[in-house]
Amino acid sequence: SQTIHQWPATLVQPVGSPLSLECTVEGTSNPNLYWYRQAAGRGLQLLFYSVGIGQISSEVPQNLSASRPQDRQFILSSKKLLLSDSGFYLCAWSSTSEQYFGPGTRLTVT
């Protein structure tokens, strides 16, 4: 069966520090991968998606970037965090129309 992992589960970082969040998927090959952010009390915002290794599409201009160095690995990064980057970050994968989500990373920028 397929599983999706995210780490770390929680993270507290100062403004201006770098960020690296990792997402890995097991039990499937060539999935579509997605990064979402969920700000407190709000809905989901799609940040990036990827249909293959090295292929990244950005949905919104921002302080973040994404990379897909391996088929089942998706990384979300920032060189300098802003206060507004705080939120709950969710990774998801799909092979057909439905998506399956990871447990999320709670990021607090102080």
Place this chain on the structure above:
Amino acid sequence: GNSVTQMEGPVTLSEEAFLTINCTYTATGYPSLFWYVQYPGEGLQLLLKATKADDKGSNKGFEATYRKETTSFHLEKGSVQVSDSAVYFCALSDSAGGTSYGKLTFGQGTILTVHP
């Protein structure tokens, strides 16, 4: 473009009450429709789905029917439990269109709280 509109929350109910969370959508083509549930501090879980008009998705006592004529996919449950307290998201995917790469369009979410 695609959009999903959910009823304003939060929704507060007593245990065993009837639940309806309204969801309407705008999309080109023939989207698939989903309800996801998010329990506190967790990621989203797929609750149910429907892929074509008049399909009924169901799971854990929840149901939703794909109504093309009213562009709606309302979530219902006959008797809610305290454990149903969560945030519910309606979403659509138009991956059948070929270029959307399986992207989902989500509603804003509805917070449900069920009291004993």
